[in-house]
Amino acid sequence: MNFATTNFLSYQKSVPDVLDKISAKDILSKQHSILIKPNLVNSSPFPVTTSVKCCEAIVNYIKASSDADIVIAEGAGDATHETYEIFDLLGYTDLAERQGIELADLNHARLRKLENKARPVFLEMYLPEIAFTHFIISVPVLKAHSLAVVTxxxxxxxxxxxxxxxxxxxPWKKALFHERLHEAIIDLNTYRSPDLSVMDASVGLADFHLGGRECSPPAGKLIAGFDPLETDREAANLLGIDWKTVPHLSSDLQLQAEALT
Known part of the structure; x- marks a missing residue:
């Protein structure tokens, strides 16, 4: 099964439940290196950023499924904080020490250059080498977005x-994306998309990705899937947004990714 949701009870209960629904253990057991990619856009606490408790539940699930090396990696977009500062402020440094795993700052990682002259925005792209040596688990939070509609x-x-x-x-470290955001998101994900997604939709931000009104009532879900497009389409549904009106969600990313290779 490529996609599932579960009601949120706690991270300890609901993360294993939603991952079991998609038989994630079967896939994780075959991995040697796994990169967990939270959304740590800035130093704001959950639900703006990914809860460290959610990521720790994922770490525990991986350890119960696989002997893979685990790294939590992010390249924060905040103009005033470096990624390791945000790791420290949001509890990820303590998590890494407690679990005996690594943290990595993707903003300063060794890079690989990729090219595809058919892309509308990024004919070439520089991405961290680690993104191609590791199985990527993306761990976003459910949020509306002022430019992308859904993040x-x-x-x-x-x-x-x-x-x-x-x-x-x-001022943001990834501001170039904002010039043609929907197309840029598509381009990026044709170069490298997540292998597995676990979205924390336990609360949800209804209007804005950096704060504002929380979903009322809370969305109360976790979403997991091997298809990132379907995961985000379900996120749009939870926010009451028709995904067909969101340009980067109405594109067939799978066909584009196949064309790239």
Whole structure:
């Protein structure tokens, strides 16, 4: 099964439940290196950013399923904080020490250059080498977005983009994406999309990705899937948004990714 939801009770109960529904253990047991990619866009606490408790439940599930090396990696977009500062402020440094796993700053990682002259925005792209040596689990939170309409697991991959190439003219470290955001998200995910997504939709932000009104009542779900497009489409549904009206969700990413290879 490629996609599932479960009612949120607690991370300890609901993360294993939703991952079992898609038989994630079968896939994880075959991995040697796994990268967990939370959404740590800035230093704000959950539900703006991914809860460290959610990621720890995923770490525990991986350890029960696989002997793979685990790294939690992010490239924060905040103009005023470096990624390791945000790891520390949001409890990820303590998590890494407690679990004996690594943290990595994708903003300063060794890069690989990729090219596809058919892309509308990024004819070439620089992404961290680690993104191609590791199985990627994207762990976004359910949020509306002022520019992208919905921010989910596809947009979460922007954390891979190194600021030295993608800061553009804006204050955010990935501001270049904002010039043609929907097309840029599609381009990025044709170069590298997540292998597995676990979206924390236990609460949800209804209006804006950096704060504002929480979903009322809370969305109360976790979503997991091997198809990132279907995961984000379900996220749009939970926010009451027709995914067909969201340009980066109405594109057939699978066909585009196959064309790239």
């Amino acid at each position: 989910g697991t596809l947009k979460n991959m922007m954390g891979l983009a190194p600021p030295r190439y993608y800061s553009g003219q804006g």
